[in-house]
Amino acid sequence: MKIITFLNEKGGVGKTTMAGTIAAGLAILGHRVLMIDADPQGHLSLMYGIKKQHSLYDLLVRDAEFSDPGIVHALPPEVYAMPNAKQPTEGRLFIVPGNRETRLIAQALEGELFAVRRKMEELAEANVVDVVIFDTSPTPSALHGQIYVATQYIIYPSELSYLSLDGLVESIKSTTGYSKQKQEKGLEEIKLAGIIPTKFRPKVLEHQEKYQQLQGLRGFGHLVWHPIPLSVVWEESMARHRSIFSYAYDQPAASDAWQVVRAAKEKIIDV
Ligand SMILES: Nc1ncnc2c1ncn2[C@@H]1O[C@H](COP(=O)(O)OP(=O)(O)O)[C@@H](O)[C@H]1O
Numbered sequence: 001m002k003i004i005t006f007l008n009e010k011g012g013v014g015k016t017t018m019a020g021t022i023a024a025g026l027a028i029l030g031h032r033v034l035m036i037d038a039d040p041q042g043h044l045s046l047m048y049g050i051k052k053q054h055s056l057y058d059l060l061v062r063d064a065e066f067s068d069p070g071i072v073h074a075l076p077p078e079v080y081a082m083p084n085a086k087q088p089t090e091g092r093l094f095i096v097p098g099n100r101e102t103r104l105i106a107q108a109l110e111g112e113l114f115a116v117r118r119k120m121e122e123l124a125e126a127n128v129v130d131v132v133i134f135d136t137s138p139t140p141s142a143l144h145g146q147i148y149v150a151t152q153y154i155i156y157p158s159e160l161s162y163l164s165l166d167g168l169v170e171s172i173k174s175t176t177g178y179s180k181q182k183q184e185k186g187l188e189e190i191k192l193a194g195i196i197p198t199k200f201r202p203k204v205l206e207h208q209e210k211y212q213q214l215q216g217l218r219g220f221g222h223l224v225w226h227p228i229p230l231s232v233v234w235e236e237s238m239a240r241h242r243s244i245f246s247y248a249y250d251q252p253a254a255s256d257a258w259q260v261v262r263a264a265k266e267k268i269i270d271v
């Protein structure tokens, strides 16, 4: 079971959009994918039209089971897969929703660094899910620390602005720090699997420059995935509670989305 976390200490950069999109793409490709909405804003839940609720809190703090009612929600293929898809696939898409109570998890579990990891181990043992995708809040919290302990891969969506790239460098540092701490405890490292430039405007000089700068970042250039251009379709699909593949499968945004899904499959799922 692969565990991936979407991270960026800046809000509005496309974390939730990319988490929900890559999860949908991997489900379409036949994987059993569980999304976990670990942002108290509950936007990943909203993205798929699931009511914000305290499922993640129940799972971690009240020690609910994944199989308890109201914890894991299965999404119907029409919200995430292409409407013209003929072949039924093995893939499934699930979500553990969250709400403002997610904010209280860190405090309730103070000192228990392994709570998320233990839940992930239970899930892996049950062999019901191939990929877990955490969407996180921009504000660092102790819950992030818990997720770090459990996660194997980080995907970093980032806008191509000066401040975003600064945030990226800071974030790479903290990921490296956590990764070292994990390895000192005998756990696996955390790999920065990819950086996704989001809201890219290819004709804007500033964006071109920042994109090149990112690709030239020493030691990290090879981690830069296909950029996702700015397009109103992303906002529209979110508002209609559909994945980009369900809402706009024949539009350029969906082709761009496939590029990042393929990168995730190649660099994370198939290794
Ligand atoms: N490539 C894009 N083009 C246009 N709008 C986008 C794009 N990616 C995301 N958005 C929109 O930007 C807003 C913030 O995205 P979101 O994924 O919620 O960011 P975050 O989770 O980092 O706060 C959402 O309304 C989303 O629909």
Ligand SMILES: [Mg+2]
Residues within 6 Å of the ligand: 012, 015, 016, 017, 039, 043, 044, 135, 136
């Ligand atoms: Mg978000």
